[in-house]
Amino acid sequence: MKKEEAKKRIKKLIEIINYHRRLYHVFDRQEISDAALDSLKKELFDLEQKFPQLITPDSPTQRVGGKPLEKFKKVKHFEKMFSLNDAFSKEDVNSWVERISKLLDEEEKKRIDFYCELKIDGLAVELLYEEGLLKIGSTRGDGIIGEDVTQNLRTIEAIPLKIKTEEKKTVVRGEVFLSSEEFIKANKERKKRDLPLYASPRNLAAGSIRQLDSKITSSRNLDFFTYDLIGLPNGTHKEKHEKLKEMGFRVSSHNRYCRNLEEVYNFYEDAQKKREALSYEIDGVVVIINKNEIFNKLGSVGKASRGAIAFKFPGVQAVSIIEDIRIQVGRTGALTPVAVLKPVKIGGVIVSKATLHNEDEIRRLNLKIGDTVIVERAGDVIPDIVKPFLELRTGKEKEFKMPEFCPVCGKKTKKEKVLYYCPNRNCYAIFKRSFYHFVSKKAFDIDGLGPKIIDRLIEKKLVLDPADLFDLKKEDLVPLERFADKSAENIISSIKSKRKITLDRFIYALGIRGVGEETARDLANNFKSIKALEDSAKEELEAIGNIGPVVSSFIYKWFSDIKNRKYLEKLKKVVEISNIKETKSEKLKGKSFVFTGELNSITREKAKEKVRMLGGKVSSSVSENIDYLVLGDNPGSKLKRAKEKEIKIIKENDFLKLCS
């Protein structure tokens, strides 16, 4: 990037970041996620590193934001309340230790150890006790002066009004937060009343504490952990926590002393595993130099203490740039726009593409090629574009238009509802995609036959349709470039081993529009043979449950097509269709299941089959009608929905017990 360009970009970035920081610190509001804001800050930081001449004093990298609100009485903090610098990787933490080591002498360096705490997504407050009685409680404010919120803090049960101490003055700091359950409850209430939702538990906690009416604060069931005690210059952070406990404060039982960085990293990984099970939200861990004397010697830079760092969990959002929008042609001929992104790391994975679904979506989001956007990988795997930063537009962005002609075969496209289609049934893209579908897991499930190999087979005219796969011989493959004897053999035997197939999978493999896994099973159960299905009338199809006029006509049309009939006859000669497996018992009759996350002892497919064998139903989405949600590792958003709807959640072993 050229300097002139960088200068403009920096100016705009500063404006946006400052705007969002002000919202966050002063008004307890959030329009974009922490992760997205972090990502913007990182871009600014990197640009400033590259062009140090362009650093200005008003840059968020240089100063603290957040002035106290006028409506509260001001309180000067006992000692400045610092915030924390962030680390996003082990490398960041390593370089933090290296950096601070330079400020210490040899002997001190050897004595470095750590104390680790969960970083709760809440609001930091300071509490002043005189003769053991709570006198003043305040928010952080700008770090020097905060707001007096004593009345509101008094309503929190976890904050003791009286503590055991002989000291005249005791100053402690801690985090006010609320449980995920309370958070969901409050947002449900907001939704009902058509009010804007709280973006995070921190938001809600902060909003509740900064209420003028403490009755409202009281109704929110806030919670509190203490994490710091002012004083004890020669002790350790660990001792501070022990002392706090003795005095009658609530401290988190998850916190640990760590001798070295290895133990710190173990703590971090454990915390990540615990995260789901905790009743409140955490966004990382806080790593603190344990020996107070060393911590104090390290002092601070700007707004943050040097002796502690916030080691954040990988965020689910990041900021990137749309470099291009390309079109993909699917199996049904649907054209889908895909954004080509400047690669960014989100949640430990590099993302370079994201689907835009359809034209309406692009218009709804107001996206142009060249836009800076927030990209998300929430809970799941699939990246999604959340929104563009219109403020970052330079005027060079390009409007995107859906193509008038299919980018693969050149035929004029047709629009149906929101989607554009390529109407050419011989379109190469459609043909290829149908082929992939045929060998896919839920169809013939042929291992080792990926898109790359299929492309080559088609290119060399070794196969004209999927039926030809079963006539392939080793000798056909070996002459192909870079095809070893052994791998050719593997593929051939892999194809041979899947020659037998159940009727439902066979129907699914045909790739009829509107006929997926479930509908294929319904058809198989109704007709019992492919012949019966072939000869069925449209009315017969429509009489089957779950099949209406649209899908029945797709099916009818598919079987009326001469080319399809020929292909089907050819296919029937090379494969062996067996009947669909009958259910073995009625143990789970009437019960419906939804799966989320990864199972350990069996695959999801096997688990689903098990349910069906026992007469149960498997559904893909959570609704009131679901009986059980089976919870695996790394669950997705279904867990949240199930919790909201109060559906019974069971673990893998409970599920297996249920089946046995």
Added chain:
DNA sequence: CCGCCTCGAGTTCT
């Protein structure tokens, strides 16, 4: 005809 539920289709990356 509306609203809820479920299915199908498309998609990412290790």
Added chain:
DNA sequence: CTCGAGGCGG
């Protein structure tokens, strides 16, 4: 996993 659309009951 998410979104849109098809199916179906009220």
